Amino acid sequence: MSLILASASPRRQELLRLITEDFLVHNSNIDESLVPGLSPADAVLLLARRKALAVQQECPRDAVIGADTVVAIDGFILGKPRDNADAALMLRQLSGRTHEVFTGVCLALPAPGMENAFVSRAQVTFAPLGEDEILSYVASGEPADKAGAYGIQGLGARFIERINGDYYTVMGLPVCGLYHLMREQGLL
Numbered sequence: 218m219s220l221i222l223a224s225a226s227p228r229r230q231e232l233l234r235l236i237t238e239d240f241l242v243h244n245s246n247i248d249e250s251l252v253p254g255l256s257p258a259d260a261v262l263l264l265a266r267r268k269a270l271a272v273q274q275e276c277p278r279d280a281v282i283g284a285d286t287v288v289a290i291d292g293f294i295l296g297k298p299r300d301n302a303d304a305a306l307m308l309r310q311l312s313g314r315t316h317e318v319f320t321g322v323c324l325a326l327p328a329p330g331m332e333n334a335f336v337s338r339a340q341v342t343f344a345p346l347g348e349d350e351i352l353s354y355v356a357s358g359e360p361a362d363k364a365g366a367y368g369i370q371g372l373g374a375r376f377i378e379r380i381n382g383d384y385y386t387v388m389g390l391p392v393c394g395l396y397h398l399m400r401e402q403g404l405l
C-alpha cells in the first residue's frame with residue numbers, strides 16, 4: 218500500500234513532508250464548483266472527500282489524502298479569486314477584520330467504505346489595508362491561486378495581525394490533526 222496525496226498544491230506537498238517523506242502525488246482534477254447553501258465546513262469536507270475518492274478509484278489499494286481550503290466571512294465563502302479584480306474585492310472585504318479559514322481533510326483507506334475526515338478552523342485577523350497595498354499585493358501574483366486571495370506563508374504575512382488556530386490550517390493542511398489521524402490509523 219502506498220500513501221497518495223490527491224493534490225496539485227506544492228504547499229500541501231511541503232506540509233505533508235513534515236509528517237512523512239513516503240508518499241506519491243496525484244492530481245485529482247475534480248470539479249471544485251460548490252452547491253450553493255453549504256456551510257463552509259460542509260463545503261471543505263465535501264471537496265476533500267471528492268478529491269480523495271477520485272484518486273482512490275484509480276488506486277484502490279492505496280491510502281489517499283484529499284484536502285480543501287476556503288475562507289469564510291459575512292456568510293460568504295471565498296475560494297480562489299477568478300481574476301485580479303476579484304482578488305482585490307476579496308482583500309477589501311478582509312481588510313481590518315477577522316475571518317475564518319476552514320480546511321477539510323479526507324483520508325480514504327483501501328478497505329471499502331473506510332474513510333476518515335475532519336475539518337479544522339482558524340480565525341485570522343487582518344490589519345486595515347490601504348488601496349495601494351491591495352493593488353500592489355494583487356500585482357505580485359501571490360493571491361491568484363489562494364483561497365481568500367492571500368497567502369499567510371508569503372507576502373500576505375504583512376497583513377496578518379493575529380491568528381487563533383493552527384497556522385497550517387490557514388496554509389492548507391492541518392499538520393497536527395492529520396499526523397494524529399494517520400497515527401490512529403496505523404499509517405505511521
Ligand SMILES: Cc1cn([C@H]2C[C@H](O)[C@@H](COP(=O)(O)OP(=O)(O)OP(=O)(O)O)O2)c(=O)[nH]c1=O
Pocket residue numbers: 223224225226228229244245249268284285286287288297318362363364365367368369370373387388389
Ligand atoms: C488562506 C490561504 C490559502 N492558501 C492556499 C491553500 C490551497 O492550496 C489554496 C486553496 O485551494 P484548494 O482548492 O484548497 O487547493 P488547490 O487547488 O491549491 O490544490 P488541490 O485542490 O490540488 O489540493 O489556497 C495558502 O496557501 N495560504 C493561505 O494563507
